[in-house]
Amino acid sequence: xxxxxxxxxxxxxxxxxxxxxxxxxxxxxxxxxxxxxxxxxxxxxxxxxxxxxxxxxxxxxxxxxxxxxxxxxxxxxxxxxxxxxxxxxxxxxxxxxxxxxxxxxxxxxxxxxxxxxxxxxxxxxxxxxx
Numbered sequence: 001x002x003x004x005x006x007x008x009x010x011x012x013x014x015x016x017x018x019x020x021x022x023x024x025x026x027x028x029x030x031x032x033x034x035x036x037x038x039x040x041x042x043x044x045x046x047x048x049x050x051x052x053x054x055x056x057x058x059x060x061x062x063x064x065x066x067x068x069x070x071x072x073x074x075x076x077x078x079x080x081x082x083x084x085x086x087x088x089x090x091x092x093x094x095x096x097x098x099x100x101x102x103x104x105x106x107x108x109x110x111x112x113x114x115x116x117x118x119x120x121x122x123x124x125x126x127x128x129x130x
Contacts, residue, residue: 019110
């Protein structure tokens, strides 16, 4: 599986995923370079949204970092399962539009914030994309 297909699978699979991206999420071939993190959220009765008003536990179960440079997607980072829960979900996550590789549009959850991507990259031991 190539990294673009892997990324799409994380975004469209059954598990909840939060995207933290430098730029708007556009996976088409002509889109600009971008770096993003995918935080997978634990499912179950304690997951946010599982109870009235969205209160509850929001445990990160997996973290991945993908980067597009010169038209190619690569995976830069995958958190060890024991350290994934040390990553925090921003409290201001909202619905964000996502353009898939085939041009179809979808809505997901996340934030577009280059500063936060840089902060998480540093925590993950990934060099700056600049």
